[in-house]
Structure formats: structure tokens, C-alpha cells
Amino acid sequence: MSTQQEFYEKLATAVNDLDEEQTAALAREAVEKGYDAWETIEQGLVAGVDRAGKLFDEEVYFIPELLIAADAMYAGLDILKPHVKRSGEAHKAKVVIGVIQGDTHDIGKNLVRLMLDVGGFEVIDLGRDVPPQTFVDRAKEVGAEIIAIGTLMTTTMEGMAEVIRILNQEGIREEFIVIIGGAPISQSYADKIGADGYGSKASHAVYLAKQLLEKRKEVAA
């Protein structure tokens, strides 16, 4: 293993060990050493979060650990992002994500955002308690390919249907892939409201989004 590879391994371990300060310190060190920022993000930060995600799937880590791993990753990302050479970055599909109006539980949404971030998407986070019309307006404004909507509550799930209703009403439904998720949501509910996809776990989000984008390309071709 080269010195640089060892460094990335150290960075990944810092994220996976939930060490925010060490992650930030190593990110600064990477900049000082002149390491490629994008490579450092991918092989250090993203690798660390991937490991934390695997530990989450294996029930070694739970929500608190994953949240701190995410904090660590974002601490490093804040330092490295300004140094990324744009030309080295491939085109990223844009995802507009948010928690539907009336619901402020955003941990699940934040985990999906994290997964999509590290999975190669450009994520536009609308936050929580987002009105249906705002999802549509922002998706149009940024030229998003995907609209991702979450809710934890049975009280607010109908707002997801409202987003699709607005898209249909404006005659732009086919321009966006709509994916939904959250504790009360099921595939049958997604089918009922006409969403394109449903994910039962945050870790499924990247696979689902990529699969739907591929399907869309095939249809277009």
C-alpha cells in the first residue's frame, strides 16, 4: 500500500470511528499535501461512510453512530470541496429531496441524502416540512431528474400524492422520476399514488435511483 493509500485508509477509519476532529484534521492535511481532493473524498470520506453504512446494515451501528459518521464526513467534505477540480467530476444526476409538509422528522431523509451524496448524485436538499408545490418548483428550477419525498407519519403521507397531482396538472409528470420512502410507506402506496419507486431503507436509495434512471434511458432510447 502506498503512503497515499495509507493516508486514505486512515481517513476512512476516522470517519468510520466517528472521529469528526480527526477527519477534519486529515482533510486539512490532504489539502496541504496537495492530494487530489476528489480522490481523497472518494477513497477516504466516502469509503469511511460506506463502512459505517455496512455496520448499520449489520446492526453494529445504529442511528446515533450513523449520524456522527455523517457529521464526520461532512466536516471533511467542507474542507475538501473547494479544492475539487470540476473537470474531473463526471456529470451528476440531480435529486431534489425533502420531507413533506407537516412532517419535521428528517433523520431518514438526511441518511438518504448522505447515501445519494456519496453515491454520485447532486442533491438539492429542501429540508423538512416542505409544501408539495415547492418540490415541483425547485425540481423545475434546478433541472432535477429525480424528486425524492419522505415522511415518517401516516398523517402527512397524502402530501406525496399531491406532488404527483401537481406534476400531472402541469403536464410535466414524465420529466421527473418520483421516489418515496418512510416508515408508513409501502410499494402498494407508491403504486396507488403513481410514484416511480419506493425504498424501504436509506441504503436502497442509490440503487433505486440508478435503476430508475437506467430504465428511463432505455425507454428514451
Place this chain on the structure above:
Amino acid sequence: MSTATRPVPKKDQLSSLERVVLALQYKKPDRVPVAPLVCGASRRVTGISYARWSQDAEAATASLVAAQDLIGFDGFLTLVDLSVEAEDFGQKLIFPENGTAYPDFDDQYLKSADDYDKIKRVDPTKTRRMKTVIDIVHGLAKARGQTVPVMGFVYGPLGVLSQIRGHAELFKDLIRHPARVLEAVQTINLTLIDYAVAQVRAGAHAIVIDPLYSSATILKKETWNRFEGPFVGAIADAVREAGAAVIVHNCGDGVYFDKVIENINPVGISHAYPAYGSKSWTEHAENWGKKVVTIGGVDPAQVGHVLSQEGVRELSREHIETFKVADGGFILSTGCEFPPHGNLLSAKTMVEAGRLYGQYE
């Protein structure tokens, strides 16, 4: 299943109270009790706003009674929202006209980990929101307490704290500042014990304790056991001491039944998913059906928003069949609050399914 093959519903032989009390003791009543947990949805029966339903005890009581008259469910649950206790500790809330009240997460009462000592014990009988719930319990007990079980509700101390600090921040504090969190949990719990006992004194037959984070989708079992297990256990002890039964409610996925039972020893657990370690309801019924009464089975979102009435009837029948192994210790329920905007007819259909398919010999 066509209507032609459906059995004929028999007339109820027992009151709801008698039915539920027997079921909670694994004694077969006339039929499977049905509790679709119609709470906020009841406001639509009387046509009032959610904001009023949440804050006006008299109006909420009238709505719940009217909903019971309409639907015929076998128990009242005073789950108003999960922010009741939080407001009385100082958290600012938002009351939408047509939705559940929730904390203003942009204005948390505990803005940093240094703020935990702002949490002080309060007297629930002198507060705004907890007192409202106590009054609802009193109103229901007076109106229907002779025939319909009245179940009070207390959100666990860690849940209450998450409403005051913010969920994500609290979860991170469990790792970064465990001692401060524990101290706040302890203080909150003193109030919750008083609150639970006040509801019993107001006429509740049982208190439903919600340890929401005793779920594998959120916390490690040991973490929950450290930060909430013994505290909710103390609430349970106080409730039993005051003369009421203890029930647990947790609509999270993968509830740690072993630790919940060890700490709380409830007569029943209301839950929306099979217990941690059980892959299906059938497996759950086999593993836990005879150890603690299951209150649940049917998916609330499916019942309220997706299924036809025939679908609701069939889903209910399937769960009644699955829980026959429990020898009478089963209450058909949504295991989570009935969707406030869901089809109320579906709640009535669940009760009808109990009469059709849940008759005991």
C-alpha cells in the same frame, strides 16, 4: 372473498371493557377485541380542526365518544400527539389546523448540549397540555368508562427529550454527552410518573407507555436499555401501584420485546411490526403470542389509505387467523395511530371483521 361466503356476524355478548379485560388475561371473550387506535381521526366525526381537537379537552372528548359510537371500537386511547409533554417542559409547538401538532424544530428549547439542565420537574396537573389529556381521560371515563376501556398515554422520557432537543441532536448526544442526557431523562421521568398516576386518578383503566426508541431501526438494544429502559419501568411500577394496567405502544420496526418486557412487564404490547427477531407476523405469533398480548397486526397506512373495504376485511381476517395461537390473548389493531386523514369506514370494517371472523367458541 365474496360476501356470499362470509359468516354472519353475531351480536356482541360482552361490553368492550369486559372483552378487553378478558383478552388481556388470555381468557377468551365473546370475540376478538378490535382497537384501530382512532385518535386524531375522531375530530372529523365532529367536524372540528386538529388544532382545537388537540387543545380543547371537552371537544376532544366529544369527538372520541362520537367516533366510538360510529365505529364501535373496543377502547379509547388518549394519544393526542407526541409533543404533549414537550410543550409543558418549555418546547414551542406548531398547531396546524389540519394536522398533528409538532415541535418547532427551528426553535428548540434545548439548543445545545449545555442546555440540558434547563429541564425542570413540572406538576402535570398545573400544565396546559398534560392537564388537557388528564381532562380528556376524565371526560371519557365519565362518559363511557363503565363499558369502554379508557387508556391513558405517556410518551417515554427519551421520546419527550427528543422533541425538546431535536431527534438527531439527541441521538448524537447519547454518544457525546451521555451523562447530561441521563440527568435530563431522570428529571423528565419524575414528571411522567406523576402524569401517568394523574391519568389513573382521572379514571384511566390502563396507561399506555410509548418507549418509541426501543426499536432496532433506531437504537442498539443496550443503548435503549441504558437511557430509557429502567425509567419507563419506574412509570409502569407507579401505574400498577395506582391500580391500573400497563400497556406498551411502539410503532417502530423491530421492537426489542425481551428488554421491553423485562423493564416494563406490560399486559399487552401495541405494535405495528413483528418483534425484533421475528420475520413475519406468523413467526411473531409463535414466538410471542402466548407471552404477551399482541395489540396490532394490520398496517395502518394500508387500512387507512390503500385497501378497499374488502381488502381491510380480508387483512383483518388473516391476522385473526394468525393469532389464534395466542389462545384469546390478541387484540386486532393498527398498532399505530389510525391515519388521521384515513378512511374512517375502514376502522368500522375492522370492527365488523372482528365480529365476523373473531368469534370464540
